[in-house]
Every structure is written in C-alpha cells, then in structure tokens.
Amino acid sequence: MKRVETHDLDSISNYKMVDVPDPAPGAGEVLIKVASCGIGYVDALESLGKYQVRPPVPHVPGQEISGEVVGIGEGVADLQVGDRVITQIHGGFAELATASATKVTRIPAGMDFAQAAGFKINYVTVLHALRDRGNLQPGETVLVIGAAGGVGSAAIQVAKCLGARVIAVASSAEKRAFATQMGADHVIDSAAENFRELIKELCDQKGPNVVFDPVCGPLFEPAFRSLTWGGRHLVVGFAGGPIPALRANLPLLKGASLVGVDVRQFGIFEPDKSEQHLQQLLGWVAQGKLKPPIGKVFGFGEYAQALEYALSGKGLGKTIIQVSAV
Template identity: 65%
Template sequence: MATVAGGFADLALAPAVACARLPANMTSGQAAGFRINHLTALHGLEHRAALRPGETLLVLGAAGGVGTAAVQVGKILGARVIACASTPEKRAFAAACGADATLDTEAEGWRDRLKALCGGKGPDVIFDPVCGPLFEPAFRSLAWGGRHLVVGFAGGPIPALPANLPLMKGASLTGVDVRQFLLFEGPRAAQTLDRLLAWVAEGRLSPPEGRRFALEDYGPALEFALSGQGLGKTLVGAGE
C-alpha cells in the first residue's frame, strides 16, 4: 500500500510518510489498490468537483479500479451515482459496489438514455478515467454548472473538446492527478487517506477485490489488467 516501485517483490522499502496502518477489518487484497484509487476518487470528487449531497454523479469506466472507488466514494458523499460500463457483467459489478443505476456504452442513443436516467436533465459531475469515444457526448450532456473530471486516458487516444462547450454549459473541465496531489499537498493528502481508512474501519467503505494471480503469473496478470476485462483492481501475490 505504501510504494509504487517493487510491486512484484516479496519485501519493499518505503518512507514512513508513505505508510499507513490498516484497519483490522481490511484485507491485504483490499489494501493493495486502495491508496491510489480511493485517494484519486475522494480528491477528485470532493476537492476538485465539490460534489454535493443530492447531485448526480456519472462514473465512466465504473467497473475498473478507480471507477469502483468513485462509485463507492460518491455514494458516501451523498450523490446519486450512475455507473457506465461496457458489459452486463461490469454493470452488475458496479451496481454491487453501490451504483444507483447503470448505463451501457453504445454510442447510438447514449445521450438520450443518460438523460432519462438523470430525470430529463444531465449529470452534475462526471468522473472520467477513460476519456474515450463518450468524452464529448458526456460533456455535452452535463447539467448547467456541471463539472467533468479528467482522471485518465484508458480509452486510448487523448480526445479534444471544442472550447465553446464549457461556455455554453457554464461547465468546467478539471484535471485530477493524485501524484501531484501527493507531491504538492502532502499534509492534505495524508488527512484524506486517514478519512478513507476511517470509513473502512467504520464499515462504511468496503473496497472490492479483483481477480488474483500468483506471483509467478505476473505476466498473464499484467496482460489481463491491460485487457479491460477485469473487475476492480487486478491483484498479484498470495492472499490472506
């Protein structure tokens, strides 16, 4: 949970500032992908988007590691969460993580289906670790004053957005980079992690565990993780 380098090692060194004590009810599998994914989600939704209780949150790539974190954190912050994912299995996984509604990724009629799920308007906040073909349609669907969070580019080529769209929507396009959050706002990041771990200890947050591979199968594990087939965060190593 404390280091990026040495992920396939039996033992690793990390500075004390990068370490945190796990709650007694948290497994090593839950902890493996927790710090970066859930810090990204809470930093993005609370600090960058100022998500408010009662608002509608659309999570793209909702069955991935950071997507499921955004679904869970969004619910704790009081949002109504719509999880967007490409397959029925992924949508069911996102629903099991707490999403109020799910949405497919088929481009034809997608905006109309999203609008219907939003009660005739659009989402207030979009959490987007994909930035793929739905990037611009999603931004165009925002409610007035909406916030679209750019979290990553799992969808491949980096998309562009016409500059007039934020003006017409009164909306913002906001970047979320947890690495720079840790670098430039270390004390705040530590406080944010403490809140997340407190939620785990209280039973309010239970991170899902993804498919686990043995340490010697790290090659197939990486291939699987990059394939887009996984649910949650792919794990490598022995379990508890």
C-alpha cells in the same frame, strides 16, 4: 529474495523472476514483507515503457503494496514489527521492500491484504477528484464512465459516501452488474446509441452535475454535452487510448468546467491533505461504509498473466498479485 524485473521494456515476456539479496531498512525506513501488490492499467503501460515517463532499467513493476513490517530502521518510532501496512514504492513485484516510514500507513483490522493493495491510489484519486476538484455536493448526480474498473468502482463507492446519486457506464452486462453491486443507482451500456437520451431520462431531463472520466474515449464529448448547467467534467485518465479534444465553445454554452485530476501531483503539492484523505477513507473502511472489492487475484509466479490482464481492461476492480502469505 525473489523479484520480477526486466532489462528490456519491449515485451511483457521479457520479465523474469530473479534472486537478489534481501534489502535492509535504512535510517527512517521500514522493511516490509510484501503480501499483495495491486496492478492497474498504468502499471501495465509502464511495464512496457508506454506511460508518460519511461522507467529506467532494470525495471520492477508494481507501485502499491500491502504487507507486514518485519524490520525497523534507525529513528523510526511510529511503526513496529508486526504492523499491517500499505505504501507506495517503485518495485512492488518483490518478496521484500523498504519504504520511508513517513509513507507507510497502518490498515484497519478488518481490511485484508488483497483489499489494501488496491486501495490507496484509486480511493485517494477519487476522493480528491470528487471533493476537491469536482466540489461534489450531497444530492448531486455523478456519471461514472468505466465504472467497473479499479478507479471507476472506487468512484461509485466514494460518491455514495458523499451523499451523491450515481449513474454508472460500463461496456458489458457483467460489468454493469458489478457496478450495481458497488452501489450504482442506475447503469448504462457504454455502447448505447441513445446514450445522451438515457442520461436525460435518468436526470429528469437535465443532466449529471459531475462526470468522473478515467477513460476519456468515445464518450468524452457526449458525456460533457450531457452535463447540467454548472457541471464539472473530471479528466482522470486516458484508458480509452488517443487523447480527445473538446471545442472551447462547449464549456461556455454549458456554463461547465473541464477539470484535471492528477493524484500524483496532489501528493507532491498537498501532502498533508492527501494523507488526511487517506485517513478518512480508511476510517470509512473501519466503519463499514466502504468495502473495497478484490479484483482478479494472481499468484506471484503468474506475474506476466497479471500484467496482460491489467492491460486488457477486462478486470472488475483492481487486479492483485498475491506475493506471499503473511
């Protein structure tokens, strides 16, 4: 099979497509023919060794795949050849992948592989953030920063499923139009000089109940200051670059909370709940309540361009590599 790998993390140009032996599923595993692989900002950072933990080499990028089961290992009873599935692995830029059967999930009939490849990480992150960490209630208002990205656009959709009102923040007219298409009730330019005043106007001179923030950039403190009494600011990621600080008196004055969201540890410490969230989200897809957008799609041979694009922050939704036709 073919896969993309590097022994040098200094540049995306160091990645090459190579031929390696086909993997075989071990006990408790399945073999998946990879249809699509989702690529986010974190994947692009990791490909350059700039994420929190530098990966060992040879490194194969990609951690979220969709595809078809083509082999079954000993002891696997709940899956069969031909099942359409998603899973998280290390090394999604490959034509074939093995995964523990316990980590593999079937997808609804109406969900295509490109949608599925960008689904699990973003949407479970969002539901965990809004429901578990933000205690979002029907009728409350959510301010979504970075609303056109993969996790931001998911936040708009899930917040609407939970009965919330959404104000989306994005940096271009194209991105704001995309946020509106995803269901946002209102949109704001992230560069607006009267950012806080605009939020107050949209919140009847109060403020949002929840800020969903995967950027934590220049709007971090203004967004926190805009919260209504008892508000919750969800720290989801740091796509904005340098990590900002917040003075400790601000949570006191606002009666507000600064709340961390780490979906990786959520899956480690609360795996059953994480799986329940995924099943509910896929149920919403099957019911037509959620329609995950497909970001820009690259061919397998365009892996370098795809990584550069995911790193650029220009994408709408999650970037996808189409590895093979299934």
